[in-house]
Amino acid sequence: MSTTAALRTAPLRARAEIDLAALRANVRALRALAPGAAFMAVVKADGYGHGALPCARAAVTAGATWLGTATPEEALELRAAGLPDDIRIMCWLWTPGGPWREAVRADLDVSVSGAWALEEIIDAARQAGRPARVQLKADTGLGRNGCQPGEDWAELVGAAVRAEAEGALKVTGLWSHFACADEPRHPSIAGQLGLFREMVAYAEGRGLRPEVRHIANSPATLTLPEAHFDLVRPGVAMYGISPNPAIGTPADLGLRPVMRLAASLALVKRVRGGHGVSYGHHYTTPGETTLGLVPLGYADGIPRHASSTGPVLVEGKWRTVAGRIAMDQFVVDLGGDEPPAGAEAVLFGPGDRGEPTAEDWAQAAGTIAYEIVTRIGTRVPRVYLNESGE
Incomplete structure (x- = not known):
């Protein structure tokens, strides 16, 4: 008898039951809202407390082709777990000296927001003897991670173009993150969306040809079809939780808590x-x-x-x-x-x-x-x- 099977019948002090059928149904419901976009299942923080690997497997079964994590350690654990080779795994929270070489060897898509990170991933790619998969993140107004528009973005894009020409990396994505997508009609939403389009256009005008452009988190997936681009990144909604009661209850949104x-x-x-x-x-x-x-x-x-x-x-x-x-x-x-x-x-x-x-x-x-x-x-x-x- 498996551990999970034993736990179902054993008396327990406490238990968190995770309904993977509900998660699969949530993924399908969210995919239906963005039929022209690929689906990234965000499983950071141990799948929002639900268990990263079981939730990742369930999401893949329901049609997710990308997985998203915050830290490289989370991403490397997923890659080592034996998921299908064609499932892409992206991680976005890096600090200097991180496991860049391991990420390159594991074919992870890594996010870069500034010159120091680009330099470290290029060095790791050279050591690994293979190009890195890199996604450039733009700060369109959230004010956390991401490269500032203007001169900083121009320098980062230029360095990435040169590194791509040298074969050190492939820019697989251009992306950003909303600050207030969970607040319907917040004025920052249109501003960020417009700036994202401008920053993407600049990068593509300099010769980058990303596979995916993406900015849509859970609330944007649910309410902003104009933000779906090539890929959506639902996190909390995949687990059946509304990003904000102002948007609606899980039932209103066609979701079920997991x-x-x-x-x-x-x-x-x-x-x-x-x-x-x-x-x-x-x-x-x-x-x-x-x-x-x-x-x-x-x-x-x-x-x-x-x-x-x-x-x-x-x-x-x-x-x-x-x-x-x-x-x-x-x-x-x-x-x-x-x-x-x-x-x-x-x-x-x-x-x-x-x-x-x-x-x-x-x-x-x-x-x-x-x-x-x-x-x-x-x-x-x-x-x-x-x-x-x-």
Whole structure:
């Protein structure tokens, strides 16, 4: 019996169920919105907490031809995992002295935003004895990574053209990233899109012939068909989470959340009124009641900022975190109900069985749903459902 199969039946302190059928369906739904573009499945940060390799395999099954990661280490792990050779893998967060030579040998597409990075990848390509695959990133307004327009872009493009002529590299892509695509009608969207077109035109005018031009993240894939270009890069939407409630719920967008997080109650006990609960006694029971102990805490990624506000489903009823969330556990007030120890407490899931969603926890913690799923730690086993299937 496989580990995953054993986990499905073994009693667990907690479990994060990952529905790969839902992920495959999400990929297909997103691909249908950009039928003329290739699809990059972004699996950085261990697949937004869902597991990079299982999610990558499921996405490829559903038609993804590119995978995207932040760090080169993430990309190299994927390449070593035996995915089909024709699947392209791109990584974009580099620091000086990074594993450039290994990236060249693994046929990764690497992002370059400035002269230092271009120099290091050219040197690595010469050492490896083969050309590097390089994508030039333009800062069109996000103000993070990426090359500034104007003189900086001209110098980077010129150096890349010369290196390509020498056979040291092939510029496979030109790309950028939106700052506010998750805010419908934000004025920066049109500005970034226009500047991206200008920077692409400049590079192509100097002789570069990229395979792909891309700027569309999840919200742009969902709402900005004019931004789809040759490739789209959905991240959080692939996992069934809306980039912003203002755009719509997952159901509105034709998506289904992939992760369901649950735990087994470790203890249920009756207490008197006025009983303090957890550190600091920020919650005291209003009357005689029952308390349930949920064996998850901030060491597992449950946000401490959701103390006294986080929702939990126990025996069909929404409960609320009572008092502070501790490192390994928190308490819910069961209002006199007495479920047995071992009863399931559902923190979040798709929401169609009455359970809270990751968005509900994001609202409770004052953050975004991206963070809620990504921060779930390694002490929580991932249990993969529907691993086989088209």
